[in-house]
Amino acid sequence: MPNLFEDRRSSSDFDPARPLPDGLLREIVRLAAFAPSANNLQPWRLIAVRTDEAKRRLHAVANRQPRILLAPVTLIVVADSEGFGAKNPSWDELVERAGGDRTRIERQIAVTASRYGVSPETRTKFAHKNSSLLAMSLMYAAKSLGVDSHPMDGFDVDGVVKEFALAPGEQPSMLIALGYHDDAKPLAPRRRRRTYDELVEDL
Numbered sequence: 001m002p003n004l005f006e007d008r009r010s011s012s013d014f015d016p017a018r019p020l021p022d023g024l025l026r027e028i029v030r031l032a033a034f035a036p037s038a039n040n041l042q043p044w045r046l047i048a049v050r051t052d053e054a055k056r057r058l059h060a061v062a063n064r065q066p067r068i069l070l071a072p073v074t075l076i077v078v079a080d081s082e083g084f085g086a087k088n089p090s091w092d093e094l095v096e097r098a099g100g101d102r103t104r105i106e107r108q109i110a111v112t113a114s115r116y117g118v119s120p121e122t123r124t125k126f127a128h129k130n131s132s133l134l135a136m137s138l139m140y141a142a143k144s145l146g147v148d149s150h151p152m153d154g155f156d157v158d159g160v161v162k163e164f165a166l167a168p169g170e171q172p173s174m175l176i177a178l179g180y181h182d183d184a185k186p187l188a189p190r191r192r193r194r195t196y197d198e199l200v201e202d203l
């Protein structure tokens with residue numbers, strides 16, 4: 001029986017002749033959006049790079065990684081380092097649940113800000129911890145629907161911020177190329193993973 005965890009691989013050779021239907025991309029994102037996040041704040045958004053023109057712009061600021069041109073879609077996972085703030089609409093849901101009593105939620109917003117908003121380092125950690133869970137969820141959601149993926153960190157952060165007009169506080173977290181592996185091209189052999197005994201300190 002196929003296993004998502006064992007079967008997901010980073011595909012370097014996407015088949016440029018196989019598009020990713022819009023409905024499938026939407027379903028991958030819908031499933032991945034179930035990823036957990038601190039206070040359910042979901043401090044992220046995605047930019048779907050799909051046109052040749054947008055691919056060329058991303059390719060130029062992402063070490064010219066060829067898979068960006070080959071894959072039908074590359075998602076820019078954008079992390080919001082200010083996403084714990086009062087402006088995040090996720091708080092409104094809690095206000096509603098509290099019967100419209102915003103004062104009760106304001107205390108929670110202040111506590112959250114005191115945890116994540118104290119320094120550039122805590123803001124960046126907040127942004128990247130959360131958005132990395134979305135990134136992983138995107139890859140497993142894709143695999144569950146038969147779609148291959150490739151995560152990439154090899155890009156010029158300032159270049160992506162500028163080229164894709166990210167807002168103040170937004171940081172590009174990861175690129176996830178999505179599509180179908182070209183079966184004519186062999187995958188690199190699977191690299192060894194650490195075992196339970198190497199990974200776990202049993203107390």
Ligand SMILES: Cc1cc2nc3c(=O)[nH]c(=O)nc-3n(C[C@H](O)[C@H](O)[C@H](O)COP(=O)(O)O)c2cc1C
Pocket residue numbers: 008009010011065151152153154155174191
């Ligand atoms: C955060 C992160 C960044 C990565 N960045 C790149 C990258 O820029 N270029 C690349 O070729 N592979 C990149 N990879 C892919 C890894 O090399 C790959 O996941 C690893 O070798 C294990 O292979 P597998 O995904 O096929 O199991 C990245 C993976 C992760 C998780």
